[in-house]
Amino acid sequence: MNTSQIQAAWKSPSNIALVKYWGKKGFQLPANPSISFTLDKATTETKVLAQKTQGGGVSLELYFDGERNKAFEDKMLGFLRRAETGFEWLKEHHLIIQSSNTFPHSSGIASSASSFSALALCLCSIDQQLGLLSDKDFFEKASYWSRVGSGSACRSVYGGFNLWGQTDALIGTSDEYAVNIDDIVHPVFKNFKDTILIIEKGKKAVSSTTGHALLETHPFAEHRYRAGFKNTATLLEILESGDLDAFVQLVEAEALMLHALMMTSPTPFILMKPNTLAVIEKIQDFRNQTGLHLLFTLDAGANVHLLNPENEDNRVQEFIKSELVGYCQNALYLCNTVGKGPEKINT
Numbered sequence: 001m002n003t004s005q006i007q008a009a010w011k012s013p014s015n016i017a018l019v020k021y022w023g024k025k026g027f028q029l030p031a032n033p034s035i036s037f038t039l040d041k042a043t044t045e046t047k048v049l050a051q052k053t054q055g056g057g058v059s060l061e062l063y064f065d066g067e068r069n070k071a072f073e074d075k076m077l078g079f080l081r082r083a084e085t086g087f088e089w090l091k092e093h094h095l096i097i098q099s100s101n102t103f104p105h106s107s108g109i110a111s112s113a114s115s116f117s118a119l120a121l122c123l124c125s126i127d128q129q130l131g132l133l134s135d136k137d138f139f140e141k142a143s144y145w146s147r148v149g150s151g152s153a154c155r156s157v158y159g160g161f162n163l164w165g166q167t168d169a170l171i172g173t174s175d176e177y178a179v180n181i182d183d184i185v186h187p188v189f190k191n192f193k194d195t196i197l198i199i200e201k202g203k204k205a206v207s208s209t210t211g212h213a214l215l216e217t218h219p220f221a222e223h224r225y226r227a228g229f230k231n232t233a234t235l236l237e238i239l240e241s242g243d244l245d246a247f248v249q250l251v252e253a254e255a256l257m258l259h260a261l262m263m264t265s266p267t268p269f270i271l272m273k274p275n276t277l278a279v280i281e282k283i284q285d286f287r288n289q290t291g292l293h294l295l296f297t298l299d300a301g302a303n304v305h306l307l308n309p310e311n312e313d314n315r316v317q318e319f320i321k322s323e324l325v326g327y328c329q330n331a332l333y334l335c336n337t338v339g340k341g342p343e344k345i346n347t
């Protein structure tokens with residue numbers, strides 16, 4: 001092997017949280033556990049070429065969609081300097097990083113979860129080529145370093161359903177990395193759908209970093225963290241039993257609590273738009289009329305994630321086309337299913 005130059009490439013997905021991570025303790029550790037599933041189509045492809053230098057610390061060039069991106073480069077450099085403690089070889093390498101998203105450009109959504117997990121996986125692959133990382137520890141280390149980049153990214157290194165954060169409700173859990181929980185998940189959830197309605201494209205008005213920080217002085221923070229722990233334990237039971245009605249209730253309540261926290265923080269902000277609320281009302285009416293298990297969840301933004309079991313998807317897709325597409329910017333929505341997780345790309 002030519003050790004003066006080593007490369008690795010990964011395609012890694014985004015994920016959608018069912019129980020939300022909102023609020024940190026210490027550095028990049030979650031104030032409560034969270035549970036998500038990995039998406040299949042919303043992915044980032046990242047290729048890292050590491051060139052040996054004389055030392056002096058890590059340096060990089062970052063290209064996004066083929067163009068050098070200085071803003072992203074600064075953010076990545078901060079992360080890579082931290083990562084030097086876990087990947088000692090970084091101190092004597094120059095990295096050329098090339099990244100692109102499979103999210104359609106027009107959707108205006110980017111995901112720090114897919115980009116940081118793709119990067120962490122590349123670093124772990126290089127570590128492995130250098131003989132510094134075993135197969136057994138590979139994904140745990142990738143999850144650990146994804147978290148350091150962006151908390152929710154640690155849940156993207158595996159397919160299916162994943163839990164991040166130490167909880168007595170499940171052995172083997174940790175604040176430092178996520179664990180896969182597919183072996184407890186009922187078949188009804190295995191091919192769940194997530195249709196992302198693009199209500200508003202573009203940059204979020206408030207970054208998640210700012211949002212997490214607001215919890216430090218939030219009057220309801222302690223209550224929220226207790227609810228996050230409780231909902232994690234309850235969702236584990238629901239995922240095991242396959243109780244769809246309980247799933248609908250818990251996941252929607254989590255999404256609304258996330259936005260309620262934003263609206264009641266010391267510096268309040270509202271990320272939902274009128275169309276977000278209009279869609280939520282439509283979903284609840286549809287459910288009442290049909291008895292189907294269509295539900296919504298929200299991220300830190302105005303877009304709505306519609307979730308439903310696979311066997312109800314024909315009816316749901318008809319409903320989206322006839323009733324909901326009009327609320328989407330440029331009639332845009334993205335269809336995802338529970339994904340199989342990151343894929344290594346041959347270089």
Ligand code: PMV
Binds near residue numbers: 150
């Ligand atoms: O990973 P961050 O720091 O961007 O935080 C993500 C927070 C939410 O997406 C709102 C919730 C979650 O658990 O993914």
